[in-house]
Amino acid sequence: QEFRGDGDHFGNFVQAVRSRNVGDLAADIEQGHLSSALCHLGNISMRLGESVSIASVKERLDSMPNKAEVFETFDRFNEHVKENGLDPEKTNISYGKVLTIDPKEEIFVGEHASMANPMLTREYRAPFVVPASV
Secondary structure, eight states: OOOOSOOOHHHHHHHHHHHTOGGGOSSOHHHHHHHHHHHHHHHHHHHHOEEEEHHHHHHHHTTSSSHHHHHHHHHHHHHHHHHTTOOTTTOEEEEOOOOEEETTTTEEESTTHHHHGGGGOOOOOTTOOOOSOO
């Protein structure tokens, strides 16, 4: 897959804010929201996770859907660990909680929702308060 563009998404956003012209944005703001949300959601999973051995991760991944793709990625990860001089048998990693997202409401649902949902926002200080709805 090839990605085109100059790659300066932040600079483009700042330029659009300064011009006050939404048409100056290289992409719709919702695309930026969804792209950054994916990173934030993964970080929440990791922060709720635990330090475990790489061997125990392999056992846990065995129950995942799309097992072939999951293990292909896991094998690449193991190679990366070895290439960086770490012994996979002696190295612990962070294994995040499996989280379920309600995409319409943009909240977590299910088993770990009560721990994950508070991490979706924070207490803001005036005058930088983000409204509950825009």
